[in-house]
Amino acid sequence: MPLSRRRLLTSAGIGAAGIGLGAGGYLVGHNDADAAETEGTERVAFDGEHQAGISTPVPNRLHFASFDLETESRDELREMLEKWTVAAREMTEGKMIGDYAGNHTELAPPEDTGEAFELPASNLTITFGFGPSIFDRPGLGLSSQKPAALKPLPPLPGDELNALESDGDICVQACADDPQVVFHAIRNLARIGRGTVTMRWSQLGFGRTSTTSREETTPRNLFGMKDGTANIKAEDQKAMDEYVWVDEGPDWMEGGSYLVSRRIRMVLEVWDRSSLQDQEETIGRSKYSGAPLGEENEFDPLPLEEKGLDGKPVIPANAHVRLASAQENGGIRILRRGYSFTDGVDQSLGELEAGLFFIAFQKDPEKQFVALQEKLGVHDALNEYIHHVGSALFAVPAGTKPGGYVAESLFS
Ligand code: HEM
Numbered sequence: 001m002p003l004s005r006r007r008l009l010t011s012a013g014i015g016a017a018g019i020g021l022g023a024g025g026y027l028v029g030h031n032d033a034d035a036a037e038t039e040g041t042e043r044v045a046f047d048g049e050h051q052a053g054i055s056t057p058v059p060n061r062l063h064f065a066s067f068d069l070e071t072e073s074r075d076e077l078r079e080m081l082e083k084w085t086v087a088a089r090e091m092t093e094g095k096m097i098g099d100y101a102g103n104h105t106e107l108a109p110p111e112d113t114g115e116a117f118e119l120p121a122s123n124l125t126i127t128f129g130f131g132p133s134i135f136d137r138p139g140l141g142l143s144s145q146k147p148a149a150l151k152p153l154p155p156l157p158g159d160e161l162n163a164l165e166s167d168g169d170i171c172v173q174a175c176a177d178d179p180q181v182v183f184h185a186i187r188n189l190a191r192i193g194r195g196t197v198t199m200r201w202s203q204l205g206f207g208r209t210s211t212t213s214r215e216e217t218t219p220r221n222l223f224g225m226k227d228g229t230a231n232i233k234a235e236d237q238k239a240m241d242e243y244v245w246v247d248e249g250p251d252w253m254e255g256g257s258y259l260v261s262r263r264i265r266m267v268l269e270v271w272d273r274s275s276l277q278d279q280e281e282t283i284g285r286s287k288y289s290g291a292p293l294g295e296e297n298e299f300d301p302l303p304l305e306e307k308g309l310d311g312k313p314v315i316p317a318n319a320h321v322r323l324a325s326a327q328e329n330g331g332i333r334i335l336r337r338g339y340s341f342t343d344g345v346d347q348s349l350g351e352l353e354a355g356l357f358f359i360a361f362q363k364d365p366e367k368q369f370v371a372l373q374e375k376l377g378v379h380d381a382l383n384e385y386i387h388h389v390g391s392a393l394f395a396v397p398a399g400t401k402p403g404g405y406v407a408e409s410l411f412s
Contacts, residue, residue, distance in 0.1 A: 042177070043121040046092040048399040049255055050245065051406075053127030054335070054361050055234035057213045059175050062205030062339040063182035064261065064357065065190065066131070066168030066392060067197035072139025078411045080196045084128070084172075084189055085405035091185050094121030113191065116184035124176040126185055128406045129259050129394030134169040145410055147249040149258060149364050150395045156370065157377030158388055165263050165390030168200045173259070173359070179206070201390070203263065203357050205339025212337060218290060218298065222266050222340050222354055223385070225283050226290030229298055230325070232335045243333045243368065244361050252410040255398030257335075257361040260369040263390030265346075266355040271385045282381040284319030292321070304328065318381040324372060334368050335361040355386070365393055 044052045071077060087097045098111030135146035152167075174185040183204075190199055209221045210228035214235050221227040232239045246253045271279065280287055290298040294306050294314035302325055306314045315322045326333050342354035362368040377383070397407040 042123050043094060044092060044123050044125050046089045046126070046400065047402045047404075050399045051125075051127045051256070051396060052092070052399070053125035053173050053175055054244070054257055054337070054396065055212055055240060056125055057123075057216055057234075058208040058210060058337055059123045059125075059177045060206070060208050061176050061179045061182050062208075062357065063174045063179075063186045063202065064205070064359075065172050065174075065186045065202040066200045067170045067172070067190075067193065068200045069134060069137065069140075069169040069197055071196050072137060074140045074142070074411070076196055077140065078405075080193050081128075081407060081411075082405045083192050085400060087188060087192055088126040088128075088185070088406075091116070091181075091188070092121060092124045092126060094119075094124075097188055113184065113188055115187075116181050119178055119181055119184075122176040122178040122181040124174065124181050124185060126189075127173040127175075127259075127396060129171040129173075129396040130407070131167055131169050131171065131392065131394050133167065142410070145250050145252065147246075147253050147395055149246075149249060149366065150393065151366065153260070153365065153370060153391060153393050156373045156388070156391075158373075158383055159377075159391070160387050160389055161391050162389050165201050167392050168394075170197060171259065171261075171392065171394045179204070203261075203341060203390075204343075205341050205357050207340040209338045209340055209356055210336045212335065221356060222268060223271055223279065223283075225279075225285065225287055226298060227338075228336065229285075229290055230302075230321070232333055239333065240335075243363055244335045246363055250410075252397050252407055253395055256396050257363065258365045259394045259396050260358075260360045260362070260365055261390070261392045261394075262358040262388050263341075264356045264358050265353070265387040265389050267351075267385050267387070268354060269349075269351045274385075281316050281319060282385070284315040284321035293319075302327065316381065318379050320376070320380050320382045323376055323380050329372065329375070332368050332372055334372065337361065361396070 044056050046052060069077065090097050096112040096117065132150045132152050134140070135142045172186060172189055174182040176182045186202065208219050210231050211218055212231065212234050214233050218226045218228050232243060234240060244257050246256045276287060280293060285292055291300055292302045292315060294303045302321060303314055304322060304327055308314050322328055338356050338358040341357050342352055344353050346353040360369055397410065400406055
């Protein structure tokens with residue numbers, strides 16, 4: 001039986017049913033109190049109508065990985081997805097992976113790598129998706145199941161993409177409150193998939209840059225601006241149905257969504273030398289309150305028609321929020337769920353290699369993300385401070401039933 005990570009040691013010496021000492025010297029076993037221990041706000045259900053990690057509240061840590069498939073065998077792919085689902089369910093419940101007791105011989109590597117041992121579930125969500133390329137592999141026989149909306153993103157204005165940080169056959173997004181928990185999730189899924197998939201690229205994120213729930217306070221991005229204010233919130237079921245959840249296309253995608261990721265470098269040193277007025281006019285919001293320029297409060301509507309004494313719009317014509325707002329886009333909206341990152345130093349500039357790992361969920365990438373970026377990439381004042389260096393698109397299937405596995409109906 002899988003063990004609760006946190007429960008494992010605290011159960012020692014209390015004589016709980018089923019506790020014993022394995023050959024490797026670890027405590028093994030299970031008792032019903034394990035389940036109760038991690039219940040509460042720190043655990044997000046893995047199974048459900050939709051995969052967790054889209055509309056569920058955004059915790060502060062991300063590990064995102066993109067994998068390439070190394071097999072042309074449909075059965076091998078399906079078997080890996082079955083194993084991944086079992087492991088993901090265990091990890092999101094705060095348990096160790098696998099039949100820990102049965103596996104505990106000193107002669108074999110432990111089934112779980114162990115670094116999340118004693119850590120609680122930490123709101124871990126694990127979300128799986130499939131890139132366009134996986135449907136084009138003749139051996140898998142999946143081409144008839146490829147959704148029309150899963151077309152590779154076209155070249156977009158402002159693209160400076162690095163192929164090594166882009167695309168992939170399968171993605172796994174792990175989000176949690178604890179960086180070790182998300183690392184553990186990706187590491188163990190990669191281990192289980194060894195031989196079937198290889199990791200193409202991965203990204204750690206250290207702070208959320210959006211909210212998906214009215215319960216969450218708006219975080220700040222690396223430009224020091226509140227980010228996520230006008231995002232779609234899960235409580236707005238109508239908006240979720242209209243813009244996020246897929247309701248047509250192959251059966252396996254109904255209730256799913258399309259994930260676009262963009263690794264966006266933010267040129268912090270140039271931003272930091274810009275005046276407060278420039279910074280606020282670039283975004284179209286006040287830096288500290290997050291209110292739209294010309295307004296008092298964060299959640300006030302954008303005064304898009306208002307002009308200042310000089311006759312110019314209070315929110316400039318090229319301000320990010322004006323260009324990105326549904327009011328000026330024929331109604332386009334997306335669900336943003338990105339994270340700040342930093343990966344050492346950009347040696348060519350001698351400055352932090354840092355930015356936004358942008359993640360957006362939507363019903364139709366071409367009509368939503370692509371249409372938005374075609375406009376932003378040309379006109380956005382923010383372009384002076386950012387570079388899009390990585391890009392990927394994945395179809396994220398609907399959620400799993402208890403006992404089922406990810407994308408089951410794709411294989412049945
Ligand atoms: C590093 C790059 C980016 C930064 C720093 C950034 C920052 C911000 C900030 C501070 C806001 C205002 C607060 C809010 O409503 O969330 C905002 C809004 C928004 N951004 Fe971005 N953003 C970036 C890239 C993008 C991209 C690539 C897209 C889509 C293609 C996008 C789409 C939006 C949308 C739809 C809004 C809401 C506009 C509204 O309705 O008011 N952003 N962004």
